[in-house]
Amino acid sequence: MKVGNRLTLYIVIGLIAGIIIGSIFNLMSEQAWVQWIDQYVFNLVGQIFLSLIFMVVVPVVFISIVLGVIGVGDPKKLGGLGIKTLAFYLTTTAIAITLALIIALVLQPGEGQSDLLDSPEVEEYRQTELEGDTGEAVEQTFDQTVINIIPNNVIEAMATANMLQIIAFAVFIGIGIIAVGEKAKGLIRIFEEANEVIxxxxxxxxxxxxxxxxFGLVATAFTQAGFGAIQQLGMYFVCVLLALFIHLIFVYGSxxxxxxxKNFxxxxxxxxxxxGVAFSTSSSSATLPVSMExxxxxLGVRKSISSFVQPLGATINMDGTAIMQGVATVFIAQLTGVDLTVTQMITVVVIAVVASIGTAGVPGVGLVMLxxxxxxxxLDPAAIGIILGIDRLLDMTRTAVNITGDAAISVVLNEQDLRKEAQGDTRPSE
Structure with a gap:
C-alpha cells in the first residue's frame, strides 16, 4: 500500500472543503444548529482521525528508531549521523527565527495598535493560562533538559509519549542488538514484522x-476561528505566513x-x-507515521535514515514554531512601545532554539514556548491572548513547515550518504 497521488488529491479536496464550509459556518457560529454540527460532526470526525494517528505514534517511533539504528550498523556512523542531524536542525531553526525577526522589524505589524493590549483576551489569558501550570513543562534549565533525555521509567515515557526519552531508549536497544550480533537475529525479525504490521x-x-x-479538523478550526479573526491582526498574520513561505522556498528549497x-x-x-495531514492535525507527532512512510x-529515503532523522526532527526541529515566536515577540514589543535591543533579539534566537529541544509536537505548544x-x-506574556484567535489557523501552517523541514533534512542526509557509498565503491578500482 503506497501513499499515492489519488490519496493526495482526496486530502487536498478535504482541506479545501473544510476551509470553505468552516468559513461559511463561522458567519453563523452563534446558531445552535451550527454549533451542533461543529461539535458532533466536524469535531467528532476530526478527533477520531487524530486519535487513530496518535494511537500508533509511540510504536512507530520506537520500532522505527530501533530498526534505523540496526540499519546504520556501526555505532560510530550512527553518532556521525546524529551530530549532522542535530547541527542541521539547530541551524535551520536559528535561521527561521532570525528571518522572522527581520520581517517583523521591516513590516512592523504592531505599529499603531497599542489599544489591543486593553482587550479582554489579555486578562483572560493571564488568569486562565499564566496562573495555571501550563508553562512548567518548558520552564527548566538546559542541563535539566539534557538529563531528562534519559528515561527513569521507560513505561512511563511511552505512556506519556515523551519522544526524546523513547528515542534514547530505542537507540540503546538498537546498539545492544548490534553488539549481541547473531544471538539477536530472532529479535530483529520480531521488530521487522512488527514494523510491517504497524x-x-x-x-x-x-x-x-x-x-x-x-476535512473535519479544518472545518472545526475555521468554524471556530474563521477569516474574520484575521481582520484586526492582518499584518501579524501576513508576517508569519510570509516568513513561513520564504523559509520553505529558500531555506528548504536550497x-x-x-x-x-534534487528538484524542489x-x-x-x-x-x-x-x-496535508500536518496542516489538518497541527501536530508534528501525529503526522510522524505518515511523514516517514x-x-x-x-522520496526514496532509506529506512535507516528516515527512521532516525524524522522522529528526532518531530521532537527538536520547530522552524515554523520559531518563526511564529519571532514575529509574535516583535509584534507584542511594538504594541507595548518597546524597541528590542540587539542583545534582546539575540536572546530571543538563543532561547527559541534551545526551547525547541524536547518540546512536544502537539497543537498549541508553541504558545507555551512563546x-x-x-x-x-x-515583555508581558499575557499579551499572547491577543493572537489566540488566529493561532489555530497559523498553527496548521507552521506544523506543515515543521515536518517539511524534517523531510528535507532526511533527503539531504540520505543523498549525501548515497554519494559517500558510491565514492567508496569506486575507490578500489581507481
Missing amino acids: MWIVLAIMKYFAAIGA AIQFLAK LWFIKGFLPAM TAQKN AMVLTAVG
Whole structure:
C-alpha cells in the first residue's frame, strides 16, 4: 500500500472543503444548529482521525528508531549521523527565527495598535493560562533538559509519549542488538514484522480516514476561528505566513536543490500527502507515521535514515514554531512601545532554539514556548491572548513547515550518504 497521488488529491479536496464550509459556518457560529454540527460532526470526525494517528505514534517511533539504528550498523556512523542531524536542525531553526525577526522589524505589524493590549483576551489569558501550570513543562534549565533525555521509567515515557526519552531508549536497544550480533537475529525479525504490521495500520488509517479526518479538523478550526479573526491582526498574520513561505522556498528549497541535488518541485509533490495531514492535525507527532512512510515511499529515503532523522526532527526541529515566536515577540514589543535591543533579539534566537529541544509536537505548544521567550526579554506574556484567535489557523501552517523541514533534512542526509557509498565503491578500482 503506497501513499499515492489519488490519496493526495482526496486530502487536498478535504482541506479545501473544510476551509470553505468552516468559513461559511463561522458567519453563523452563534446558531445552535451550527454549533451542533461543529461539535458532533466536524469535531467528532476530526478527533477520531487524530486519535487513530496518535494511537500508533509511540510504536512507530520506537520500532522505527530501533530498526534505523540496526540499519546504520556501526555505532560510530550512527553518532556521525546524529551530530549532522542535530547541527542541521539547530541551524535551520536559528535561521527561521532570525528571518522572522527581520520581517517583523521591516513590516512592523504592531505599529499603531497599542489599544489591543486593553482587550479582554489579555486578562483572560493571564488568569486562565499564566496562573495555571501550563508553562512548567518548558520552564527548566538546559542541563535539566539534557538529563531528562534519559528515561527513569521507560513505561512511563511511552505512556506519556515523551519522544526524546523513547528515542534514547530505542537507540540503546538498537546498539545492544548490534553488539549481541547473531544471538539477536530472532529479535530483529520480531521488530521487522512488527514494523510491517504497524505501517499497514498507518496506511490503512490514511487510506480510509485521512481525507474525511482532514476535512473535519479544518472545518472545526475555521468554524471556530474563521477569516474574520484575521481582520484586526492582518499584518501579524501576513508576517508569519510570509516568513513561513520564504523559509520553505529558500531555506528548504536550497537544501534540496544544492545539498541533495534534487528538484524542489519533485520534493514538494512527493511529500504533499504528509503536508496535508500536518496542516489538518497541527501536530508534528501525529503526522510522524505518515511523514516517514511518505519520505520512504515517495522520496526514496532509506529506512535507516528516515527512521532516525524524522522522529528526532518531530521532537527538536520547530522552524515554523520559531518563526511564529519571532514575529509574535516583535509584534507584542511594538504594541507595548518597546524597541528590542540587539542583545534582546539575540536572546530571543538563543532561547527559541534551545526551547525547541524536547518540546512536544502537539497543537498549541508553541504558545507555551512563546510565554518563556517573552518573559526572557521583559515583555508581558499575557499579551499572547491577543493572537489566540488566529493561532489555530497559523498553527496548521507552521506544523506543515515543521515536518517539511524534517523531510528535507532526511533527503539531504540520505543523498549525501548515497554519494559517500558510491565514492567508496569506486575507490578500489581507481
